[in-house]
Amino acid sequence: MTPGQYILVVDDDDDFREALGEVLSVAGYPVQQAENGEVALKRVKEEAPGMVLLDLKMPVLDGWGVMERMRGDARSAAVPILILSAYGFEWEAELLGAQGYIPKSVGMDEILERVRKAAGPPPMRH
Numbered sequence: 001m002t003p004g005q006y007i008l009v010v011d012d013d014d015d016f017r018e019a020l021g022e023v024l025s026v027a028g029y030p031v032q033q034a035e036n037g038e039v040a041l042k043r044v045k046e047e048a049p050g051m052v053l054l055d056l057k058m059p060v061l062d063g064w065g066v067m068e069r070m071r072g073d074a075r076s077a078a079v080p081i082l083i084l085s086a087y088g089f090e091w092e093a094e095l096l097g098a099q100g101y102i103p104k105s106v107g108m109d110e111i112l113e114r115v116r117k118a119a120g121p122p123p124m125r126h
Contacts, residue, residue: 005050007119010040010066011084012058016104020053020084023108025117028122032057037061041069044076049103051119054109056085056093064096071097082118084111 007029011017014035021031032049034040038061056063063083070076083093086104093101102114
């Protein structure tokens, strides 16, 4: 992730999304949130994120649809996507272009650690 880029957290579970957003913000990462796939794609179109943390099971447009549309658009095709899901699908997610899979059951500390590995350190604060 380059300085100035944000992490987009996409999940229809308001409590989980907001808690994860808080954990990432406290760790120093700029964060934006989206409650479904359509909102996520609007945010991506406005300003490409440095990384997307994407739930798979959501109303309106699910994570599979978000990933398919992002990979089909030259402006977002290279944006790293980490799947966050309570369901399996690790193999399928990577086959369709995700850079990784994180089961929600691992807890916030482990999710943060995996984001750090994928995104690098948070941008410097001035």
